[in-house]
Ligand SMILES: CCCCC/C=C\C/C=C\C/C=C\CCCCC(=O)SCCNC(=O)CCNC(=O)[C@H](O)C(C)(C)COP(=O)(O)OP(=O)(O)OC[C@H]1O[C@@H](n2cnc3c(N)ncnc32)[C@H](O)[C@@H]1OP(=O)(O)O
């Protein structure tokens with residue numbers, strides 16, 4: 001039986017859940033939007049972008065051929081880009097449209113079940129122009145790029161190398177005679193590979209290549225390169241470009257390959273903010289830090305934490321709403337089948353997903369603010385805070401993407417068979433987010449970057465030198481005794497820090513032992529990398545836990561009592577969950593006893609029950625319109641079975657009563673005539 005609510009027919013179980021929610025949902029929405037004003041502004045943007053129906057497809061994307069899917073994605077990208085230039089630019093209060101605004105990103109998702117072929121234009125091409133060009137170069141390129149007169153991408157990765165940027169093979173050799181760079185792909189493995197939009201969409205790209213001048217190699221540098229004619233879109237002579245083929249996801253992103261045959265570009269097309277080549281070929285280093293050319297990657301790593309938090313919020317909304325309407329099994333024979341959300345194991349799967357979406361959302365805002373502070377200092381020529389920020393953004397990118405991918409898959413498990421339907425929305429979310437664990441720096445590789453910083457910080461702590469804020473806890477690593485366990489939130493956070501310090505200490509000790517036994521520093525490091533990755537992960541979990549807790553306490557200082565309670569319950573759940581996931585480590589590095597852990601498990605289970613009545617309210621607070629969810633299982637009205645059937649009937653397979661395959665193959669085979 002269904003119930004009508006605000007002119008909408010709502011599943012009665014969902015209506016009941018909403019009736020029993022005991023906190024003000026809108027208040028929580030405001031917290032995560034950063035205030036009521038932002039919520040109103042976001043809703044206005046969503047109304048303008050989505051109410052016209054321009055985001056809808058006549059035929060579901062999943063039923064289109066690859067070519068149709070791509071063309072449809074370009075069509076909608078153009079509609080959305082035009083909206084951004086016109087209606088949305090003013091509404092979003094952005095000086096330049098689109099660049100990294102989470103609201104604009106969020107709204108754009110309504111237009112694409114997978115991704116826009118313009119993602120790299122806005123996500124990396126424009127940010128590279130902003131971050132790597134001189135003011136003169138910027139004034140030439142930025143207006144054209146922002147106005148979409150040119151469309152670009154970021155072509156760094158090659159067939160042979162993605163992680164090891166210093167190993168890239170594409171060359172850019174300066175010719176002082178003509179004042180040009182000659183771009184060349186000397187081998188098959190030097191072909192650029194993966195850049196989004198490169199296959200068919202863009203006419204420009206940022207190319208990262210080894211710079212040679214006066215016979216000397218100066219390492220990788222970025223160049224802006226035209227690859228297609230601005231009018232006909234035909235690839236220019238000397239350019240070999242195409243699309244790389246079907247992938248697990250990102251199938252509307254036309255990721256491409258690109259090779260150069262002695263292709264010439266003007267000298268001014270080297271992005272010269274951090275290093276320059278003068279007309280006579282003299283190389284001049286401008287930047288005070290050698291890794292500033294990696295700046296766009298750092299920017300995207302920061303953005304990605306927000307991006308995956310948003311996608312996890314979507315998956316948890318779908319799975320929690322579905323779990324409220326789905327009834328299964330009969331543990332008590334005299335009662336009706338329970339909602340699957342009543343099973344404690346289901347709550348264990350789902351509430352950590354909600355808490356993690358909150359934790360990552362708040363960490364992403366905090367990380368963005370830290371990034372702005374680092375950029376402001378660097379503007380004044382001070383790069384002192386960059387190593388700590390690189391270590392921080394690396395581990396947060398690695399852990400947030402990996403945790404989100406894992407939890408999105410867990411949300412799919414929580415939806416049983418129906419979660420496997422494309423129309424549930426979860427497979428597309430998983431395919432998108434699982435890629436984020438690899439691109440923009442692979443998980444292991446980035447955690448090893450953080451580990452480098454941790455080891456150095458540990459050595460500084462050992463020498464009683466001052467420590468930077470995110471690793472200040474390492475100063476307590478030398479007390480000689482195990483950290484005292486205490487199950488208060490602050491106590492658990494201290495234990496997580498003790499765990500990170502303990503793991504780092506083990507790594508340092510083992511590396512020193514191995515070196516004393518004759519291993520080189522490089523080999524001793526390599527042999528310790530499993531533990532170094534674990535130390536960096538532990539550090540990151542301590543940072544996330546600490547930031548989440550502090551931010552929630554700060555943001556709910558003036559909230560109504562029930563909002564305070566439910567937010568406190570979720571942060572506590574997050575801390576208990578990770579303590580229980582790491583019991584072995586806690587036993588190694590803190591004074592926790594077996595009894596403490598048994599008690600903690602019981603406290604965790606009781607907490608799940610306390611959160612249970614508010615579960616639907618908590619996902620409603622993400623305030624994700626149906627257009628953003630793209631889900632038969634997660635829509636606000638909970639008409640799950642009706643939607644599943646409606647979607648099934650749209651399948652082209654159902655257009656004819658008997659498939660052609662019957663007369664072609666089945667019948668002859670069954671009649672013995674094949
Ligand atoms: C509508 C609006 C839209 C907005 C968009 C919104 C959302 C979407 C967002 C994004 C777009 C979407 C999709 C993106 C698709 C994916 C794009 C890509 O993948 S682009 C390619 C990315 N590639 C990588 O990330 C490569 C990873 N590799 C590296 O980063 C490096 O090679 C390395 C692993 C870090 C090693 O570098 P290197 O060999 O040069 O350095 P080391 O010798 O190891 O270290 C020396 C030293 O330098 C420090 N360091 C390294 N990197 C940095 C850095 N970035 N910043 C500061 N410092 C750095 C390192 O720590 C060492 O220090 P020390 O220990 O002191 O010696």
Ligand SMILES: Cc1cc2nc3c(=O)[nH]c(=O)nc-3n(C[C@H](O)[C@H](O)[C@H](O)COP(=O)(O)OP(=O)(O)OC[C@H]3O[C@@H](n4cnc5c(N)ncnc54)[C@H](O)[C@@H]3O)c2cc1C
Nearest residue numbers: 154155156157161162163194195196435438439440441444
């Ligand atoms: C969907 C998608 C979109 C992309 N878009 C772009 C784009 O627009 N532009 C662009 O330039 N690139 C893009 N990429 C490429 C992406 O940045 C790289 O794939 C990524 O950086 C990983 O590099 P790799 O593929 O070389 O992996 P590899 O480095 O070959 O990794 C393979 C394995 O080796 C391990 N490994 C590698 N090095 C080490 C090490 N030093 N220590 C320990 N383990 C190691 C890794 O952990 C991993 O398990 C995209 C990739 C994907 C999947």
